[in-house]
Amino acid sequence: MQILVVEDDKRISDFLIKGLEENGYMVTLCRSAEEVIADFLNIAWDLLIVDIMLPGMDGRQLVSTLRYKNCHAPVLMLSALNTVQDKVDSLDLGADDYLTKPFHFDELLSRIKALTRRSQIGFEVKKSQCIQVGALTIDKDQYKVYDGDQELELSPREFKLLMYLVENQNKAVSRIQILNAVWGINFDNQTNVVDVYISYVRNKIEKKQKYIFTVKGVGYLFKLEQ
16 A cells, blocks of 8 residues: 655654555655656545645645546645644545544544545446446447457447446347437438447457447347357
8 A cells, every 4th residue: 555645743653654665555755846746746645644734735735636637546645734723624625534643543444444445446446337248348338348358449439328228238229229329310311320430439348359249120239259
């Protein structure tokens, strides 16, 4: 488990690093918010421990910046400031927890475990929004499709067509049904748009495996080959 500690006070940072490493955590130290933004944004941290009183940009500004840049790792704020308003301000700007100095190390460990537990539960919920079919992973929330580890570039209409076929997996659907579901057209107006878009989707998702089958006289069928 990787923890980023953002703390400019050497006495406190040494105390944190020693205790965390003794408890099996991998720890990286930054002494300023600017250093985090310049060098450490692209790392998938499991947790950040951030002091509020930093030189230059303070800890609250850092957390706000991290959230703006889509860093969603749990953040535990450390501060000698202990008013209710200090805590509310930090939490409103994106922190997940707030611990006032001085603190017992056992309490810090308990809060770390609670934050990472919540984060893992959130990850499982988010993960459940993905559909796995064969080698394809379809993220319904972000409108993304992956073939293994490779992201496929589908247009919004192609994505909607693929989702309709997947939701009707192992069931033949007619061109009229597809027109109605994907384009909002409830009659056959002699358009070949369904066939064209089926071809587009096939070319993108069937590099390794066939998924979409033509059912003569009916339409199309999405299934996994045995």
